[in-house]
Amino acid sequence: MHHFIDRRANPKGKSLGNRQRFLRRARENIKERVDQSVRGKSIQSGSGVPDGGEKVTIPARGLKEPRFFHSSKGGLRRHVLPGNKDFVVGDTIKRPQGGAGQGGRKASEEGDGEDEFSFTLTQEEYLEILFEGLELPDLVEKATVETETIGTRRAGLTTAGTPNNLNLVRTMRNSLGRRIALQRPTTKSQRDLEEQIAELEALDDRTPPQEDFLEALRKKLDGIIRKRKVVGYIDPLDLRYDTFVPEKIRNSRAVVFCLMDVSGSMQEREKDLAKRFFLLLHLFLERCYEHTELVFVRHTHHAQEVDEETFFYARETGGTIVSTALEKMKEIIEERYPPDEWNIYGAQASDGENFGNDSARCKKLLLNDLLPVSQFYAYVEIVDEAAEMLLNNPEAGEDLWQNYREVKAQAQHFEMQRVSQPGHIYPIFREFFLPKVKGAQYAGS
Amino acid sequence: MQAAETARTPLFDGPEWTFELMEKARDAIEQIALEDLGLDVYPNQIEIISAEQMLDAYSCVGLPLMYQHWSFGKHFARDETLYRTGRQGLAYEIVINSNPCISYNMEENTMAMQTLVMAHAAFGHNHFFKNNYLFQQWTDAAGIHDYLAFAKNYIAACEQRYGLSAVEEVLDAAHALQSQGVFRYGRPPKPTSEELVAMQKVREGYESSQSVLDIWTDSTLGRDKLEQPEDASFSARRKQMNLPQENLLYFLEKHSPKLEPWQCEILRIVRMLAQYLYPQKQTKVMNEGCATFVHYYIINKLYEQGQITEGAFMEMLHSHTNVVMQPEYDDPRYSGINPYALGFAMMQDIRRICQNPTDEDREWFPDFAGNPDWRGVLRDAWANYRDESFIQQFLSPNLIRKFKLFTLTNDADLPNLVVSQIHNRAGYKAIRRDLAKQYDLAYLEPDIQVTDADLRGDRELKLTHTVRDGIHLDEEDQEEVLKHLRRLWGYGVRLDAVETASEH
Numbered sequence: 001m002h003h004f005i006d007r008r009a010n011p012k013g014k015s016l017g018n019r020q021r022f023l024r025r026a027r028e029n030i031k032e033r034v035d036q037s038v039r040g041k042s043i044q045s046g047s048g049v050p051d052g053g054e055k056v057t058i059p060a061r062g063l064k065e066p067r068f069f070h071s072s073k074g075g076l077r078r079h080v081l082p083g084n085k086d087f088v089v090g091d092t093i094k095r096p097q098g099g100a101g102q103g104g105r106k107a108s109e110e111g112d113g114e115d116e117f118s119f120t121l122t123q124e125e126y127l128e129i130l131f132e133g134l135e136l137p138d139l140v141e142k143a144t145v146e147t148e149t150i151g152t153r154r155a156g157l158t159t160a161g162t163p164n165n166l167n168l169v170r171t172m173r174n175s176l177g178r179r180i181a182l183q184r185p186t187t188k189s190q191r192d193l194e195e196q197i198a199e200l201e202a203l204d205d206r207t208p209p210q211e212d213f214l215e216a217l218r219k220k221l222d223g224i225i226r227k228r229k230v231v232g233y234i235d236p237l238d239l240r241y242d243t244f245v246p247e248k249i250r251n252s253r254a255v256v257f258c259l260m261d262v263s264g265s266m267q268e269r270e271k272d273l274a275k276r277f278f279l280l281l282h283l284f285l286e287r288c289y290e291h292t293e294l295v296f297v298r299h300t301h302h303a304q305e306v307d308e309e310t311f312f313y314a315r316e317t318g319g320t321i322v323s324t325a326l327e328k329m330k331e332i333i334e335e336r337y338p339p340d341e342w343n344i345y346g347a348q349a350s351d352g353e354n355f356g357n358d359s360a361r362c363k364k365l366l367l368n369d370l371l372p373v374s375q376f377y378a379y380v381e382i383v384d385e386a387a388e389m390l391l392n393n394p395e396a397g398e399d400l401w402q403n404y405r406e407v408k409a410q411a412q413h414f415e416m417q418r419v420s421q422p423g424h425i426y427p428i429f430r431e432f433f434l435p436k437v438k439g440a441q442y443a444g445s
Numbered sequence: 446m447q448a449a450e451t452a453r454t455p456l457f458d459g460p461e462w463t464f465e466l467m468e469k470a471r472d473a474i475e476q477i478a479l480e481d482l483g484l485d486v487y488p489n490q491i492e493i494i495s496a497e498q499m500l501d502a503y504s505c506v507g508l509p510l511m512y513q514h515w516s517f518g519k520h521f522a523r524d525e526t527l528y529r530t531g532r533q534g535l536a537y538e539i540v541i542n543s544n545p546c547i548s549y550n551m552e553e554n555t556m557a558m559q560t561l562v563m564a565h566a567a568f569g570h571n572h573f574f575k576n577n578y579l580f581q582q583w584t585d586a587a588g589i590h591d592y593l594a595f596a597k598n599y600i601a602a603c604e605q606r607y608g609l610s611a612v613e614e615v616l617d618a619a620h621a622l623q624s625q626g627v628f629r630y631g632r633p634p635k636p637t638s639e640e641l642v643a644m645q646k647v648r649e650g651y652e653s654s655q656s657v658l659d660i661w662t663d664s665t666l667g668r669d670k671l672e673q674p675e676d677a678s679f680s681a682r683r684k685q686m687n688l689p690q691e692n693l694l695y696f697l698e699k700h701s702p703k704l705e706p707w708q709c710e711i712l713r714i715v716r717m718l719a720q721y722l723y724p725q726k727q728t729k730v731m732n733e734g735c736a737t738f739v740h741y742y743i744i745n746k747l748y749e750q751g752q753i754t755e756g757a758f759m760e761m762l763h764s765h766t767n768v769v770m771q772p773e774y775d776d777p778r779y780s781g782i783n784p785y786a787l788g789f790a791m792m793q794d795i796r797r798i799c800q801n802p803t804d805e806d807r808e809w810f811p812d813f814a815g816n817p818d819w820r821g822v823l824r825d826a827w828a829n830y831r832d833e834s835f836i837q838q839f840l841s842p843n844l845i846r847k848f849k850l851f852t853l854t855n856d857a858d859l860p861n862l863v864v865s866q867i868h869n870r871a872g873y874k875a876i877r878r879d880l881a882k883q884y885d886l887a888y889l890e891p892d893i894q895v896t897d898a899d900l901r902g903d904r905e906l907k908l909t910h911t912v913r914d915g916i917h918l919d920e921e922d923q924e925e926v927l928k929h930l931r932r933l934w935g936y937g938v939r940l941d942a943v944e945t946a947s948e949h
Contacts, residue, residue, distance in 0.1 A: 004464055005492045008552055014501040015521045021609070022518025065516055066621050066925030068891045068910075068918055074857045075916035080880040082782060083773020084851040084867055092861035093853070119522035120529075 023125060026063055030056055030121070034130050056126075057118040127287050130280075131433070152244035161241025174238035184231040185224040193221045254289040254343040254375075256281060257332070259325040261350035263300045264317035270382045274349035275312055276425045277380050281347050284433065289343065295332060299325035301355065305332065322354045322400060326365040339373035346370060346377040352398045359403040366404075371411050378432055379404055379416040391418050455754045456747075460555040467491070470560045474568060477746045482739065483820050484572040487546040487586065491567055494549050499539070500525055502549060506722065507539050509547060510593040512600035512714070514616050537764075540566040542574040542725070544586040557757035561764060564743040569736030576828045577731070579724035589721060596714040603707050615708050618929035619694060619715035624890050626694030626716040627723045682899065689894040689909070692716070693930075696895045702904060703935025712933070727831045727886055734788015735827050741765060741789070771848065782880075787848075791835070794844050795823055805842055832884035840880065842873045852879045857915065891918055893940070904936040912944045 023030065033056045121129070157167060200206065200214045258278045260271070278294075286292045296311035297303055300318030303325040329346065337344060354362070371377060381401060383390045390396055394405070404416050417428040456473055457466045471491070478484045494502070504521035505511035537558055540548040548566040550559055574580050585592075604612045619626070682688065690696045694716040698709045725732065744765075748758040771786035772778040798806045799819035807814045813822045826839060845868045852866035852875065866872035866879070882888055897907040908930075910918060923940070930938045 003490055004467060005490060006464075007492045007494045007498060007549075010494075010498065014498070015504055015518060017513040018504065018515065018518030018521060020518070021513060021515035021613070022522060024609070025515040025613070026519075063519055064922075064925070065617075066922040066929070067624055068622075068893055068923060068926050069624075070889075070891060070916045071919040076857070076914040077855045077916065078865065078879045078882070079853045079855065080782070080850050080876055080883055081774035081853060082771055082848040082850055083775060083779075084849040084864075085775075087851055087864040087867055089864060089867055089872070091864040093864070095855070095860075095862055119526045 023121075023129075027129065029063070031129055033057065034121075034126060055118060055120050127283065131284050131287060151247055153247040155243045155245045157240045158243045159239065159241070161239075161243065165241045165243070167240045167242050170240040171234065171238050174240065175234045178235060178238060179231065179233070182231045183227075184233075185227055190221070190224050190228065193217060193224065197221060253291040253293070253341065254285050254345060255293045255295060255337050256285055256345045256347060257295045257297060257329050258311065259297045259299070259303075259329060259346065259348040260311065261300075261320060261322065261325075262298045262314075262316060263320040263353070265320070265351050265353055266382075269385075270349075270351055271312065273382050273419055273422065273425060274380065276422060277349060277378075277419075277429065278347060280425065280429045281345070281378070284429075285345060295329075297325050297328050297332075299328070303328040320350075320353055320355055321358050322350060323358050323361040323365060326362055326370060330365065330369045333370075333373060344374045346374050347380070348378070349380045349382060350400065352381045352383065352400050354398070354400040357399075359399040362400065363403040363407050366407050366414070367410060371407070371414060375413065376432075377411075377414045379414070380428070381416065381418045383418050383420050385420045387420060391420060394418075454751070455757075456560075456752050457556045457757070458754055460557070462554065462556040462559045466556055467559055467563070470556070471563055471567070473747060473752050474560070474564045474743055477743050478564070478568040478572075478739065481746065481820075482742065483824060484568055484739070485576060486568060486571040487544045487575050489567045489571065490545040490547045491563065492547060492549050493552050495552050496528075499536070499549065499551055500528065502539050503536075506718075507541065508593060508718075509541060510590070510597050512597045512616075513604075514620075515613065516620065538562040538566045540570040540574075541589075542580060542584055542586055542721075543589045544575075546571040546574065546586075555760065557753070557760040558764065560747075560753065560757070561740055561744060561761045564740035565736045568743070569739035570732060572739065573728070573732050573735045573827055576824070577724070577728060577831075578829055579727060579831055583724050584721050592717065596718070599714065600711065603711065607707065612711070614932065615711045616715070618933050619712050621926045621929045622693050622697075622933075623715060623719045625893055626692060626712075626719040628692050628695070628720065629887055630691070679897065682897065686895075686898065688898075689896050691892070691894045693893065693895060693908075694719070697930075697933050700898065700900070701934055702900060704933060708933075723886075724831075727833075727884075729784040730788040730791075730832045730884060731827065731830065731835050732788075733785045734790075734792050737765070737769060737785050737789040738792040738823070741793075773849070782883075790844055790847070791839055791841075792823060792826075794841055795819065795826065795839060797843075798841065803843075809841060810839075833881045833886075836884060837877060837881040840877045842868075842870075845873055845876055850876050850880065852876055888913070906930070906934045906936065906938045908938065908940045910940060910942045912942050915944070917942060 157170060197214065197217050200210060200217070203210065206214065256278075258281075260266075260274050260278075262271070266274075282292065282294060294308070296306050296308055298306055298311055298314075298316075299320075299322065300316060301321045301324065302318075305328060306314070325348070333339065333344060366377070381397075397405075401416075404414075408414050408416055415432045417431065419425055419428060456469050471489075478486070500521060502509070503524050504517045506517075511517065537554060538548055538550055540546065546567065548562075548570070550562050550566075554562060574586065580586070600612060600616075686696070686700055694712050697704065698712040698716065701709070704712070744753070744758065744761045747753045748755075753761075769783070769786045769789045771783050772780075795813075796819045798810055798814050799816045799822055802810075802814035816822055826835060830838065849868055851864055851868060852872070854863045854865040856863070866875045868876065892911040892913070894909055894911075895906065896909045898904065927938055927940060
């Protein structure tokens with residue numbers, strides 16, 4: 001008795017549960033690595049994570065499955081090895097460092113001796129771990145902004161449909177295959193034959209062999225024409241139509257304004273920190289919204305909207321007037337992003353220095369114009385590495401910081417933090433987006 | 446018989462396989478396996494699976510059904526990465542010791558490979574599983590699928606009821622002790638009739654309601670008897686608790702003062718699977734050698750009979766040669782002795798000793814040198830030995846020379862490694878003994894036993910590691926395992942090392 005079973009159609013992903021348990025188990029280690037990898041990444045116009053996922057290497061220590069096994073050191077052991085060439089009994093060999101080739105852990109289970117453990121997180125898993133436990137502020141408000149419309153989604157090919165859904169590529173591929181298989185004569189062969197016949201017919205006096213030949217050619221032409229008629233160029237069999245199924249589309253769109261101070265005091269270090277912050281924000285919003293746009297505004301004593309490349313890499317120095325950037329943001333919102341259609345987010349990075357009494361103007365702009373239409377606004381102040389005092393004391397600070405503190409007092413969806421090194425970015429980012437106490441709403445909105 | 450069969454048409458031509466072709470090939474293989482080699486096999490169930498399913502099967506120690514645990518996910522993640530980046534191929538087959546014998550063939554294989562794999566797994570391994578004494582005595586081939594299904598569902602039900610973390614904690618600890626969860630020498634004490642009833646109830650309760658996890662209580666197990674007044678002396682404890690006990694998981698399951706009944710059942714599941722897989726760990730060389738010998742014999746026979754084309758035969762030989770390659774110790778590819786190479790070479794050698802014995806063979810193997818029934822000699826070896834005893838009995842000077850085996854002694858007291866034996870007349874016996882020892886699990890795995898636990902006193906669990914040849918436990922891991930043990934025991938755990946006189 002015996003039998004064959006085809007298991008290929010069985011549901012795949014039998015080890016999905018194991019993988020989930022593994023990720024859950026290794027979460028802490030993976031988080032650490034994900035955090036590290038996000039620090040080293042540059043902001044891209046699309047997503048910061050490759051579509052294929054993110055390769056993560058975590059120390060095997062964290063995932064060790066300990067067993068009782070013999071130490072690889074000490075004691076007396078004998079090893080039988082193959083391939084003796086010229087050893088004789090009594091020969092001595094230097095003990096290899098680290099016991100290589102001696103296989104000290106022979107008795108143990110698999111998996112020992114590896115220091116690092118690499119595997120690939122899917123993009124989804126990566127982002128989930130990166131933003132685990134975070135949520136967008138003001139989700140309630142966001143829901144009212146969303147509109148739902150019925151759209152369509154492609155759902156494969158069918159053999160019946162309306163002409164406007166005809167899939168030309170697939171239809172022509174089928175047609176070509178069928179024509180080759182059924183040996184349909186080509187247009188060219190027909191034309192050649194017709195020319196030959198015309199040539200012969202043009203002769204005034206044809207010899208009998210020529211007559212016969214002409215007759216044969218005509219017959220052949222008839223055959224070709226008949227065959228071309230029978231085997232159509234396109235047969236109903238070839239037709240393929242795209243099909244679509246209706247689908248609800250949530251029309252939620254978000255725009256993120258990245259405002260960065262690029263005045264003389266902002267050096268590479270400061271810009272790098274700002275960039276990391278913007279990257280995280282962008283990734284995070286991209287997860288929540290189908291459609292995220294980025295607007296880059298940089299400012300010295302005047303502000304301009306720029307592309308990403310310029311935003312991060314162009315060098316320009318000058319004085320600092322922060323309010324110009326806020327003005328610019330206001331202007332762009334009015335022009336292109338009506339607040340009833342867009343979720344608007346602001347992220348501002350600066351070293352905190354500002355011109356004269358401009359900071360008060362910033363406060364006014366934020367409170368009157370920007371915060372009422374924004375879902376969330378984050379201010380990151382990049383301070384000197386040595387400014388330990390500033391980091392620990394939120395009350396101390398320059399003019400801009402003090403004014404923003406007043407804004408914070410009035411608006412729940414405004415957040416501000418100080419950073420001085422890359423390691424600070426992710427934690428403060430998490431702090432921004434940790435679930436807030438519900439019901440805390442901005443009074444002015 | 447041979448002459449009549451020489452002029453057949455090939456079973457298949459070309460790389461594509463179909464179920465019809467596989468059926469035909471299987472029939473042809475079966476004829477040779479049963480009628481010529483005289484194999485005795487379980488009914489075969491041959492399953493075609495995809496690469497991804499093969500990865501799945503890989504990560505769950507090759508079993509078709511398994512409870513869920515993160516370490517299987519870890520292995521899956523690693524195997525998948527290695528496979529996708531091309532650093533590791535997949536096995537062509539996996540075969541399960543069960544009745545019917547299930548073997549997995551990959552859909553990517555060519556027809557020639559499918560033929561080779563069927564001869565290897567569905568007949569070679571299958572015969573070995575069915576006939577080797579270790580498998581016969583220690584595994585229940587007919588019941589394993591039901592047991593695996595029970596284990597999977599039981600653990601899933603526990604996760605539902607007690608939470609993932611609680612179950613994971615027990616499984617982690619049980620896995621850490623898995624190598625110490627087998628009976629090596631004797632059968633476990635027979636379950637008492639109360640235990641049998643309780644076990645029955647657990648199964649039935651589980652199957653009917655899937656929720657009666659608590660039924661295995663102290664009273665149904667008769668554990669309350671422990672509390673009865675008794676002679677508190679050490680020897681009485683030893684008698685009652687079956688001390689010393691080498692099977693730590695078994696001991697914890699029966700005597701842990703802290704574990705809940707469902708936790709005991711999980712330990713039992715891990716222990717049962719460890720025991721089920723233990724014979725496979727003891728017979729790697731023999732099992733692979735048997736399967737490789739069988740497939741090699743069968744494909745040659747098929748080719749002789751004109752049942753496979755020269756192209757298919759070359760493809761199979763190519764694969765066969767890769768499998769039995771043994772790199773030498775100074776080759777960068779060397780990673781120990783290849784069980785396929787050693788097992789196959791030894792079995793070919795046994796056949797040679799039967800058919801063309803030399804004087805040396807007659808001296809070393811008087812029992813079977815020149816025995817015309819080489820098939821019978823091999824079948825007897827497959828049935829009655831494990832790696833250690835097989836090597837001890839059958840490794841010939843001829844093979845020691847062919848592999849150019851030598852023994853390297855690593856004595857921590859000496860500054861250098863010493864070549865202590867080489868493949869000459871003086872060394873054969875010692876090399877054979879050393880190599881055999883290298884496959885003796887009882888020697889390779891640490892000997893750790895429960896020696897005492899005074900449940901009416903301080904409740905400290907006392908373990909003893911018997912140190913052989915001055916080889917101690919790896920300290921870092923030992924500490925980690927002890928942490929797990931303390932979690933399972935609930936009280937202090939002490940591990941003492943006792944040195945034995947070394948057997949230099």
